[in-house]
Amino acid sequence: MPLYREQGVVLRTHKLGEADRIVTFLTRGRGLLRAVAKGVRRTSSKFGARLEPFMVADLQCFEGRTLDTVTQAETLGAYGPAISADYERYRAGSAMVETAERLAEGDPTPALYTLLVGALRTLAAAKIPAELVRDGYLLRAMSHAGWTPGFGDCVRCGAAGPHTAVAVQLGGVVCADCRPPGSPRLDAGAITLLQALLAGDWDTALAASERERGQAAGITAAYTQWHLERGLRSFSTPRL
Template identity: 75%
Template sequence: MALYRETGVVLRTQKLGEADRIITMFTRGRGILRAVAKGVRRTSSKFGARLEPFMVADLQCFEGRTLDTITQAETLGAYGPKISLDYEAFRAGNVIAETAERIGEGDASPEQFVLLVGALRTLAAGKIAVSLVRDGYLLRAMSIAGWTPGLNECVKCGAAAPDDTPHQYFSVPLGGVVCDACRLAGIPKLDAETVLLLRALLAGDWETAVGASKRSQDQATGIIAAYTQWHLERGLRTLSQRNF
């Protein structure tokens, strides 16, 4: 057993006993870490507020047999209070946190960690529509995890889109857009602008994304939700609570 330092994003907390909490975090070096923060529910706690959801903290932990114990926490990103003040931002933050917890199980992924921190920072800043921040995170997180959607050539036959107009049929099981010849019954047809929006979100091109129409943003939201849950192989509780 030994002390170690780690940087983590608090995803969720749960009560333990009368004064403690189990803190679930996405850490830079260890992936998902669940550790006990003793006494943080007491009003006299020195670092309880630093371990609330959506906070980024520099941690000192003590290795335990079952759960590690957080002995120190210093705030690096105080995104929790700002996100929690806006109901829609709070809901989006919960979708992001649940997705991060699913993806973060297993080996550490510094790239996923950086993406998560960036999404929460952008959400807290409040300058970009909540839905775009959420959808951009989901799409890019899936891509880093190895499930990059095909948004240019037909994912089935490889045919390029004609005359700079994107393929508009999107197959979630096939993993991207398909041409007219390869489409099957039941595959939704998106607006061309929606496919361009998906490309922008995947690339982190916010200038293009914020200029998209409400219809295209709504179409993108539905496709991204379906795509994310398909590859995670079961539904996200926080997504099912949303009215898409």
């Protein structure tokens, strides 16, 4: 069918010509979708604001030979303005959508779409610190992709935890016998925080100290980038 409907999260946009944009979506049923949105950069555009990063939209598209064309967009989740208005939320959201784009290459993954929409909704609500929302999303997204980290028993030999040394290249915590040289040791509370983020236990996550959050964030970033096999631009964005 030349015309079809789909639900999608706007991951990023690129300018095309004087008035158009190429929009990259993570969709529920088609996975990654890159489509042209014509005229959206004009002030008279009826749906340009609905196709900004972090927005969730119900789309009507027309199939093309190389790129499809967005012919209609109705807002399902207006998360873009709230996320973009705060620098920390923007940085967190950028890391989330960049990771989603990397993980979505291949077959459609409805669970990844649902996870991203929920995380953006939580991020926009601003009731939970942005770095916790980001790290919780990243850990669960990696788990959906088949790389579930282990923060209980030793991921190498199975020795019962708790353990505080983490080897991202092995997939999680390791015992003293299995610990590779140079593997960092975390506070016990940071391991508890990583477990809470993976489980979506926000009450436990919110009780963590700043030091524990910092340690968990470092492990989450390293774990994500190790399995993606390349760095995330969003993590290297300088603080304003």
